[in-house]
Amino acid sequence: MTGHVFTIAGGKGGVGKTTTAVNVGVAMQDAGYDVVIVDADLGMANLAAMLEIDYDTSLHEVLAERAAISDTLTEGPGGVTLVPGEQSLEAFADADPAKLRKVIKTLSNAYDVVLIDTGAGLSHEATVPLGLADSVLLVTTPDSVAIGDAGKTAQLAKRVDGEVIGAILTRAEAQEEIDEVEREVAHPLLAVIPEDSEATTNEPLVLNFPDSPAAEAYRRLATALERILNGEPVDTIVEEETEWFPSGDEVDESEDDEDDSGGGVLGLFGG
Structure with missing residues (x-):
């Protein structure tokens, strides 16, 4: 039995695809799953740099x-395996994306879960x-351009x-943002990752800041x-996992409560 391949995609850069992966x-x-993360962002690979991990050989090679x-194959944090990419233009020019199919097939025969960062x-x-994925996950921020690009990516995937199989909203701060993504992206919203200052550094968050609202959201995902x-x-x-989303009334109450240590919407996202 081969492993499951998840492609983490989104048309706009900087929405949190690598962080999510x-x-x-x-x-x-x-x-308990044996996981490999593949940095398939051939033009601007950043997985190894984000995690400050040295490697000997890249996917580009x-x-x-x-x-x-x-x-x-490079050991990553928490026991995951990484397939890093290079950042040089020369490496990008020499890499043939068509050969990625054989790479992913090989990895899916060896690992339970293959996560492709695009x-x-x-x-x-x-x-x-x-086209190589068993399941495609769309990642977007509340930005209208990012939402539109996620929709285009979904059309291209088809x-x-x-x-x-669903979308992931990152850097969320309000219920209205959740509502907009649910309206504009024609796929189930699998997860909402709240805006969290800790989420921009010291990755992975689930190891380095396990009690943060964003880390909890990633574990739910x-x-x-x-x-x-x-x-x-x-x-x-989706029906069961989104019960923790804040309602509009809950958001208004938290903003008016000065003693709320959860920090308004951010606290509510933490469950």
Whole structure:
């Protein structure tokens, strides 16, 4: 039985795709799954740099047929395995995205979960991972451009036979933002990651700041993905996992309560 391949995608850069891949990967590894995270952002790879991890061989070298995928496997935080990418233009020019299919097939035969971190935009190298996934996850911030680009990514995934199972809203601060994403993105909202200053540094958050609201949200997302691995319907998962979203009335009450140590909406997102 092969592992499940999740592609983490979104048309706009900087929405938190890599952060999501890292935190979900570590949480699922902690839950007992053997997880590998692939930095398939061929133009602007940043997985190794974000985690401050040194590596010997990159995915780019494999896609240029100068190395084997086994040469790239690098130990990451929390026991996850990483397949890092390079940041140089020369490496990007030599890498053939078409060869990514064989890489992912090899990894899915060796790991329970393969998380593909993708690049921004609608280029060929960003499109290939959409067609390789068992499940595509859309990542967006509340920014209207990011939401629109997530929708375009979903349309593109459909064209290459990728199955989008849901969306992830990052940097959320208000219920209105959640409502807008639910209106504009025609897929279930699997997780809401609250705006959290700790989430921008010291990754992975689930290890370094485990009690933060964002870390809790990533763990909830990982649990939802585990249930998808077990064949549960996405609609059931969303119904149960979104009960912790703040309602408009709860948001207004928290903003008026000076003694609320949860910090308004941010505190409510923590459950």
